[in-house]
Amino acid sequence: MNSPTAEFLAQQAAQAAKVVSRLTTAEKNTALQAMADALRQQQAQILTVNEQDLQAAREQQLSAAMMDRLALNPQRIDDMASAIEEIIALPDPVGEVSPFSQPSNGIDVSKMRIPLGVICMIYEARPNVTADAGALCFKAGNAVILRCGKEAIATSKAIAEALHSALRSCDLPAELITVVPTPDRALMLDLLQQQDHIDLVIPRGGEGLIRFVSEHSKIPVIQHYKGVCHLYVDRDADIEQALALLLNGKTQRTGVCNALEGLLVHKDIAGDFLPRAAKALAEHDVTIHADRNSAHYFAAANVIADDAFGEEYLALEIAVRTVPSLAAAIEHIDQFGSGHTEVIATRNQAAAEQFIQQVDSAVTMHNASSRFSDGGQLGLGAEIGISTSKLHAYGPMGLSALTTEKFVVRGQGQVRA
Numbered sequence: 001m002n003s004p005t006a007e008f009l010a011q012q013a014a015q016a017a018k019v020v021s022r023l024t025t026a027e028k029n030t031a032l033q034a035m036a037d038a039l040r041q042q043q044a045q046i047l048t049v050n051e052q053d054l055q056a057a058r059e060q061q062l063s064a065a066m067m068d069r070l071a072l073n074p075q076r077i078d079d080m081a082s083a084i085e086e087i088i089a090l091p092d093p094v095g096e097v098s099p100f101s102q103p104s105n106g107i108d109v110s111k112m113r114i115p116l117g118v119i120c121m122i123y124e125a126r127p128n129v130t131a132d133a134g135a136l137c138f139k140a141g142n143a144v145i146l147r148c149g150k151e152a153i154a155t156s157k158a159i160a161e162a163l164h165s166a167l168r169s170c171d172l173p174a175e176l177i178t179v180v181p182t183p184d185r186a187l188m189l190d191l192l193q194q195q196d197h198i199d200l201v202i203p204r205g206g207e208g209l210i211r212f213v214s215e216h217s218k219i220p221v222i223q224h225y226k227g228v229c230h231l232y233v234d235r236d237a238d239i240e241q242a243l244a245l246l247l248n249g250k251t252q253r254t255g256v257c258n259a260l261e262g263l264l265v266h267k268d269i270a271g272d273f274l275p276r277a278a279k280a281l282a283e284h285d286v287t288i289h290a291d292r293n294s295a296h297y298f299a300a301a302n303v304i305a306d307d308a309f310g311e312e313y314l315a316l317e318i319a320v321r322t323v324p325s326l327a328a329a330i331e332h333i334d335q336f337g338s339g340h341t342e343v344i345a346t347r348n349q350a351a352a353e354q355f356i357q358q359v360d361s362a363v364t365m366h367n368a369s370s371r372f373s374d375g376g377q378l379g380l381g382a383e384i385g386i387s388t389s390k391l392h393a394y395g396p397m398g399l400s401a402l403t404t405e406k407f408v409v410r411g412q413g414q415v416r417a
Contacts, residue, residue, distance in 0.1 A: 003181055003182050003184075003187070004181070005187075005190065006187055006190030006191040006193070006194055007190070007194060007197075009145060009178055009180065009191070010118065010145065010191065010194035010196075010197035010198050011197055012175040012178065013118045013143040013144070013145050013175055013176075013178050013197065013198075014117065014118050014143070014197040014198075015173075015175070016143045016173040016175040016176045017115070017117050017118050017141075017142060017143035017176075019172065019173055019176070020115070020138060020141050020142065020143060020172070020176055021094075021114075021115045021117075021141045021142075023141070025092040025094075027170075028092070028138060028139055028141075029088045029139075030170060031138065031166060031167060031170040031172060032084050032085075032087060032088045032135055032138065032139060033084075033085070033088060034166035034167075034169050034170055035081075035084055035131075035134070035135060035138075035162070035163050035166040035167075036081040036082070036084040036085050036088075037081075037166070038162040038163065038165050038166040039077055039080055039081040039084070039131060039159070039162050039163075040077070040078065040081050041162075042158070042161070042162040042165075043074060043077050043078075045158055045162075046072065046077060046155065046158045046159060046162065047072060047073070047074070047077070049154045049155050049157075049158040050070075050071070050072040050127065050154075050155045050158070052154055053070060053127075053151060053152055053153075053154050053155045054067070054070060054071060056151070057070055057125070057151050060151075062125070062151065063255075063314070063315075064254075064255065064315065065254065065255030065314040065315065066124070066125045066151065066255070067125075068253070068254075068255040069124075069125045069126050069255060069256075070125040070126075070127065070151055070152055070155070072127060072128075072155065076128065079128075080128055080131040080132070080159075081131075083131070083132060083135070083376060084131065084135040086376065087135050087136060087139050087399070088139075090139070090380075090398075090399055091399075092139065092399075093113045093140060093399050093400045093403050094113055094114065094115060094140060094141045094403060095112065095113065095114075096112065096113040097110050097111070097112050097113075097408065098110060098111050100407070105414055105416075106411065106412065106414055107409050107410065107411040107414055108409070108410045108411070109407060109408070109409050110407075110408045110410075111405040111406065111407055111408065112405065112406055112407075112408050113400070113403045113404070113405055114141070114403060114404060114405070114406050115140055115141030115142045115402070115403055115404075116140075116142050116199045116200055116402060116403060116404055117142060117143070117198075117199040118142065118143045118144070118145065118197060118198045118199050118200075119133075119137050119142050119143070119144045119145070119198070119199065119200045119201075119202060119384075119402065120144070120145045120147065120191055120192075120194075120198045120200070120201045120202070120219070121133045121144060121145070121146050121147065121201075121202050121203075121204065121384070122147045122148075122188065122201065122202070122203040122204070122205070122209065122213055123146075123147075123148050123149070123152075123203065123204040123205050124148070124149040124151065124152070124204070124205035124206065124209060125148075125149055125151040125152045126148070126152065126204060126205070127148070127152045127155040127156050127159055129146070129148070129156075129204060130146055130148065130155075130156040130159040130160055130163075130177075130179065131159050131163065132383070132384065133146060133202075133384050134146070134160070134163050134176075134177040135163075136383075136384045136398070136399060136402060137177075137384070137402060138176060138177070139399055140399050140400075140402035140403050141403070142199075142402055143175065143176045143177075143178070144176070144177055144178070145178045145180065145191065145198065146160070146177065146178065146179045146180065147179075147180040147183070147187075147188055147191060148179070148180075148183070149183055149205070150183040153179075153182075153183055156179050157179050157181075160177055160179040163177050164177065189216055192213065192216050192217040192218060192219060193218050194219070195218045195219050198219050199219070199220075200219065200220055200221075200222065201213060201217050201219045201220065201221045201222070202221075202222045202384060202385050202397075203221065203222075203223075203224075204224065204385050206226075207225045207226045207312070210223055210224060210225050211225070220391075221389075222385065222387045222389060222393060222397070223387065223388060223389040224257070224340070224385055224386050224387055224388045224389075225338060225388060226257070226312040226338045226340070227256075227257030227258055227259070227261070227312060227338060227340040227341070227386075228261045228262065228310055228311070228312050228336060228337055228338040228340065229249070229257075229258060229259065229260050229261055229262070229337075229338075229340050229341040229342065229343070229370045229373070230260065230261070230262035230263070230264055230329075230332075230333055230336075230337060230342050230343065231245055231246055231249055231260050231262070231263050231264070231343045231344075231345060231370065232264040232265075232266075232323075232326075232329040232333075232342070232343065232344045232345070232355065233246075233263070233264065233265045233266060233269060233273055233345050234266055234269070234326060234329075234344055234345060234346035234348060234351050235266040235268040235269050235346075235348075236346045236347045236348040236351065237266075237269060237273070237345040237346050237347065238345070238347055238367075239269070239272060239273050239276065241345060241367060242273060242345035243273075243276060243277060243280055244369075245343060245345055245367070245368070245369050245370075246260065246263060246277060246280070246281075247280055247281075247284070248369040248371055249343065249369050249370040249371055250281070250284075250286060250316070250318055251281075251284045251286065251316065252369075252371055253371070254313075254314060254315050254316055255314045255315070256314075256371075257312075257340060257386060258340070258341055258370050258371055258372075258373040258374060258386075259314070259370065259371070260318060260343075260370050261311065261312055261313055261317075261318060261319065262309060262310075262318065262319045262320075262321070262332075262336065262337075263277070263318055263319070263320045263321070264321050264322075264323050264329045264332055264333075265277075265294070265320070265321070265322050265323070266322075266323060266324075266325070266326070266329070267293070267322050267323065267324050270293075270294070270297070270322045274294060274297035274298075274320075274322075275297055277297075277320075278297050278298045278299065281298075281318070282298075282299065284316060285316055286316045286317065286318055287302070287315075287316060287317040287318075288300070288301040288302065288317075288318065288320055289301065289302045289304045289308075289311075289317065289318070289319045289320070290302070290303060290304065290319070290320040290321070291303070291304065291306065291320070291321045291322065293321075293322040294320045294321060294322045295320075298320075301320070304319065309321065309332070309335075309336040310335070310336035310337075310338075312338070326351055326354060326355065329355075330354075330355065330358050330359055333359055333360075333361070334359075334360065337359075337360075337361060338388060339360060339361050339362055339388040340361060340362060340363070340373070340386065340388055341361060341362065341363040341364075341365065341370045341373035342355075342359045342361045342363075342364050342365070343364075343365040343366075343368065343369070343370050344356075344364075344365070344366055344367075345367055346366070346367070352366040352367075361388075362386060362387065362388055362394050362395035362396075363395050363396070373386070373395075373396065374396060375396040375397065375398050378396055380396055380397075380398025380399070383396045383397055383398055384397045384398075384401070384402065385397050387401075392404070
């Protein structure tokens, strides 16, 4: 049997999108609970298939970061189900009405949230995206087309089958959550041309994938090139607190986009902070890349040039630089950051406010770990991604970011002169 064409998949999803856009909140929540239940009930099947993907990944010698993203276990599957239940508890944005204006001509103008329509997700070795994106898009009244990389396609299909069984139990079309059956790049390219049926493309993965999608798509793309996140330890930082932020941001989970990749330390506190940071990072076997002013604090550091910062390591590695001022830290972030998440550790409220106002990133934090830059941690429920572009969403994308607004005008027969 021939694989379906991109146009066919997009048309089927567009038809299904009309069905979900007309469901009530209660009907959507019932289907979402069925999805969560199905994931738990089909856990064994999903894990069996995931182990097959993992074995193939080992044979291909994928990086540790990719393996971490690909791997599932009972807890991660339960986390996916729990994330769907968190989405159930969230307010439904569809149909929300906000007053806009009442012009002198007597008409009443408001804005109403409506679904986007069809969203295409393109991702690599991240099978959890199948459940997260499927549930979020569904609650926001959209259909979703999911195209994953070859590393995770079998696991993604197994997860999708659980979600499909839930949809069928609620008499809803399985095409609301479509997994592209092949990782063939030509089919992905064809999907990116379906602007008549697909309304938004969201790629999640490496910088190369996102640039490829952005360059070839005829459909608007939400971009997130990479997560080069920094911790700036200000001269007025609490050293113990800053150390905790550093270790959590760098070592708690390394292969994720909100992990720390850069450490900036004010010169006035470097002599106190960096020796302790060096000891703590050494205990976690973190490789250090440092400028000449910082390298001597570490037993073994790779000295790098001033223009060699900005790497996304996704591993137990970090770049360290001593800076003369808050302004210099902000300048460094402007040059080497990726617009994802930036953190300041300080007890100086004025310095914190300057950092928050002047740093150009989707998320700025004061005395909090970069690992909180996550939709679930920020109260959005499961996120569909983190946007580092500014149109139309910026930062972690939850339900509201998967809708748009239309103007609603009510009158009493007014006509324009």
